[in-house]
Amino acid sequence: MPGDPERGPVSVVVCTLGREPRLRGTVRAVLDQTHPDLELVVVDNDPASGRTAALLSGVADERLRLVTQPTRGLSAARNAGLAAARGGVVAYTDDDAVPDPTWIAELLDVLDADPAGTVACVTGRVLAAETATAEQEWFEDAGIFDKGTERTVWALDPAPSGLGTPGTHSPFFPYTAGEFGSGNNMAFRTEALRAIGGFDEALGAGTPARGGEDLDIYRRVILAGRTLVYTPSAVVRHHHRESTRALRVQMFGYGVGMAAGLTKLLAHGGRPALAVLRCVPRGLHMLLWPTSARNAKLPAETSRLLVALELAGYLAGPLLYARSAARVRSRRRAPRGAVEGGRR
Template sequence: MPIAVADIDLDGLDGDVLSFRCADDPHGPVHALVRLRGRPLGTVLGHVPPGADPARTVAALARRRLADHPEPPPETYRDLPRTTVVVATRERAGQLARALDSLLAQDHPDYGIVVVDNAPRTGATRELVRRAYPAVRYVREDVPGLAAAHNTGVAAADGAVLAFTDDDVVADPHWLTALTGPFADDPRIGCVTGLILPAQLRTPAQILLESHGGFAKGFTARTYDPARPPADQPLFPFTAGSFGSGANMAFRATALKGVGGFDPATGTGTPARGGDDLYAFVAVLAAGHRLHYTPDALVRHHHRETWQDLRDQAYGYGAGLTAYLTALAVRRPALLPALLARLPRGLAHARAMTAARGGTTTTAAPGEHGGQGHPWPRSLSRLERRGMLYGPLGYARARLRTGRLEAR
């Protein structure tokens, strides 16, 4: 059964409902983001009976389930840096328009947007931007691959901070302010990542992915400091997937350029299948910069809808993981001793991460959506592991192809 995705804002957990939004019929299963005066607090999954008031029902559920959650600390954003938002896209003009509408509605005082048209087959993206979004800069990158497109966006950007998101997201109006504020507060921060929640849960594939965590990293802000490795992450910094995802990330421009940008042999659109964001996270941390995660920087992601999409995604995640580790070994050999020292424990972690998972043993998404009894099929676990075996070969193929294309 489809699950309605809702957004409720409360004036404190015991306060009034300030707003309630739901794009679908809210009667039935509902997955709701709970905010306190605009700030994300957590998510809840519940059921709104026929004829019941959805806002009152969800508010009561939030008060019960999130009663022990501390309120977010006050925001102290000041002197927000000039920022460039980079959106790479390929032949998805309809989705891109939706994303650009949300990006142009940001409350950040000083930013620009660059759209990178990656290896286009038609002129649809160029025409959309020039006709409907004259304030957005359009650039083209003919070398296929997300990392190559992002590097082109970096070259076209003028911001002190470079933010990246995808063409299949809708950004919260406060997203860019929350994502860039930490750079002004801490000069040692080189990267900031944010919260990714589902835009819709209408198909079994979308529900299964979100039931096992989706892209969310929780509702607690956290700073990762290479000078003080976190005690709860013995594989730090190589478990880069715990830091965030490429659909919601920003870098201090000097930090990203200082590590050489993204590895063009990684990412969607290359034989490596992924890993471009993971490589950049670890490269920035290895250079001595801090990485900060903030749940205040929210985007809604349109999860893939079909079973085949999810199969492709599972294989790509596995391939991208080992492709990015191979990229680190090739491009940053100084990290190789630390990587090899963590290899035995890393292999055990990989086996556990790709194991078939039952509904009661999942890594829960924020709120209760992770405990809904949707088992992770063995077929997807096998695909993840096959992807991990393929990743180093995919990276090697991508390097060869990238070198040939750049030599033309």
């Protein structure tokens, strides 16, 4: 697909602590995209360790840039990538994920079909890179990342026509936001993401809130009156957690992140807070009732401990969000930003 001179290159951002040896595979998969007009911004979120630079040594491609962000947290790292992005579209994937060769081309196909610019965000399908362990197989069967095979348009009524099937508005729309996509496969019009302030640095991995920054940004896109499209043809393959311990930590973190994002809405007040409060009875039923629509979809062999850990995360989320938000406030006046390193 030829580049759009007005849009410029697509900026792909991958954030890392340098602990994931699969990072080199992620980098190679991005650089091997069928859409060649791109830049790859790798954000080193632990630059003092030197691990990321070591992992990328020997990768010779002028499209690759290394940016450092010493402030720990996935949202801070993603915002550093956003600040460094030169393209009109910025896409995100993770250092334990492998995009299919047509990933960027398929994301752009949605944006190119929307000349009016109402679509601010496009998410894609996330499938297992492998199911070599029982834990990986459970995660894939639970459908936590995979949002299905139908292109779906999410917006406040009325949804734009011609872009896909309008998403069904549940009583929780758009506040839970889990049906919109996953943070390891998403792209934004750069100006739209900057206009809503980027990612909330009180949320996400590496903060006390542990997650939820992707769901928060999806909510904010919708509440800002913009459109989000999920397209299953833009595929990323993710290496799910391989061990029981890692999966347990992940499920607890998901509960914390969801509750933290909802706590943020309540703390900010206004119509969203009232809407969330009205959803509390339904939400408790969804989480606790064994035959609820959510729980009925879980694989039959789901461990009670996994469910309990996620629920424990929901209980801990409000306190952990308060702690995380306080940390952000305490450093608000401190110098911040990314320092761009040389090309590697």
